Amino acid sequence: MLSAATADVGYKEGSSNDTKHGRWYGLNFNPWCDMAVSYWAQQSGNAGAVGKFAYCPSHVNWFRSRGQWVSKNAPAKRGDIVFYSWDGGPLADHVGIVTADSAPGQSLATIEGNTSSGNAGSQGNGDGCYRRVRPRTYVLGFGRPAYSGSSTGGGSSPSRARVTIGGLSYGYGAEGDHVTRVGRALVAKGFGSHYAEGPGPVWSDADTLNYAAFQRSLGYSGSDADGVPGPDSLARLLGSTPGAQTYAPFPGAAWFKSSPRSPLVTAMGRRLVAEGCSAYSEGPGPQWADADRQSYAKWQRKQGFGGADADGWPGAKTWDALRVPAV
Incomplete structure (x- = not known):
């Protein structure tokens, strides 16, 4: 998430809030601070943890509803989403991401979109994306994404x-x-x-x-x-x-391991040959053989699989991708 934000530091908007973030979100030519945060989340695979918003108050409510809202007086953590209220009211006006841990009362190091490079100019509708150091004065609170869990629903990405x-x-x-x-x-x-x-x-x-x-x-x-x-x-x-429905559904891994003899094996072999994954010296034919398995292993590797996942025994994902005609 922070790498995606860092990559945008120095980015300048075009006229009338014309930005890549607004184009990506579908609300170009609008204030884009929260669209930038959402864009960084999407770019880094953290959309599920950070959310996708253009309106800061809605984003605040989303974090509140998930039990991930942290008081402005609490310690800030690297990766927190910080929301500001310039007038001290209950609604968020601006948002950024915290780049370093900060104790209560200490200033915050952030990256923010749609702000100004210094204290001159608009802080909540500026001309680009910048690193900022801000006092806690205007902080409304923090959203604390569960980066290691909520974006994946499990332990792997x-x-x-x-x-x-x-x-x-x-x-x-x-x-x-x-x-x-x-x-x-x-x-x-x-x-x-x-x-x-x-x-x-x-x-x-x-x-x-x-x-x-x-x-x-x-x-x-x-x-x-x-x-x-x-x-x-x-x-x-x-x-x-x-x-x-012209493509044959996956018949199951056990079917192939039963040494089948079927026109479907021939159809599969012809698709493997067409994909440049042939290990056949002749054929292919209807009887499942080691040449079929070797050819299918080539197809699995072509699809990006390796190791035990490229052992030549068909699986549903690679079978669907092969698009074997129904017979």
Whole structure:
């Protein structure tokens, strides 16, 4: 989170609050301090922990509702989201991120967007992103994100992978109306608990976590339930689409280990050859053989898997990505 914020230090807005943060959020030409914080969270994989907001009071309420609001008189911690009220009132006017621990009463080292480089100029609607040192005078309080837990729903980070299905990109950072459609379909099926706002139009960790829950409901597990769509699970989420049912569903890992003889094995082999993953000296044919397993291992490695995850035994995720025609 701090690395993402640091990368923006010195960033200058265009005319009338024209910023990359506003364009990303979908509210360009508006004050953008909280959009910058949300952008840094999204860029660093912390969207679930930090939230996605453009209006500071709503962001404060979100932290309060999660039991993550800290008094302005408390010790500040590196990574805290600090909210300011310039007039001392109950509503937040500005926001930034704390870059170093600070004892009660001590000044704060921060990075803030939409501020000025010094005390001259607007503090809450300035011209860029700057490092600041501020007294506690104007601090309203702190949001304290659970970086190690709430952004992931577990002990490991959400997948940052991205796939292309039907010419459209899905997975972390993908953007478009189709991402919103996936999110709305997840919510409709009861898999929207990780959204703070939204869904869409930018694929975030919340989408990945919700999609992983949907995959588990279909019987996927392990790396096959990593929250990155495959053609089969996507078709089952969105309903039948033209061509969606032309692909064979994953028959299960045990099926391959039973040494099957089936036209499906031939169809799989032909797709592996087409993907440049052939270990065949002849064929492929209908009888599962070691050449099929070696070829599939090449496909797994091409998909980014390694070690035991590239042992040549098909899994649901790589099977979906291979798009084997139904036979």
